[in-house]
Amino acid sequence: MKQDFYTVLGVSRDCTEAHVKKAYRKLAMECHPDRNNGDKAAEEKFKLVTEAYEVLRDAEKRAAYDRYGHQGMRRGGGAASARCISICPKP
Numbered sequence: 001m002k003q004d005f006y007t008v009l010g011v012s013r014d015c016t017e018a019h020v021k022k023a024y025r026k027l028a029m030e031c032h033p034d035r036n037n038g039d040k041a042a043e044e045k046f047k048l049v050t051e052a053y054e055v056l057r058d059a060e061k062r063a064a065y066d067r068y069g070h071q072g073m074r075r076g077g078g079a080a081s082a083r084c085i086s087i088c089p090k091p
Contacts, residue, residue, distance in 0.1 A: 009024060
């Protein structure tokens, strides 16, 4: 099971985009592969931190993640399919 993206970046759920960016930059510098010669653990952490940042920095992806968690990320964001369900007529 994947870790919570807010926990990965060490930010609260109500943080601003600026806080997300600041936390990402700090962690990315610490675990960047170029700074950790061949350390596989650091490389994996860098990938996870980057994935968390990519989701939490985008308002639509963040909203889908907040609502559906990691499940929402697998379906291309989740928000679009939720919108369709609410406005499309039921068969």
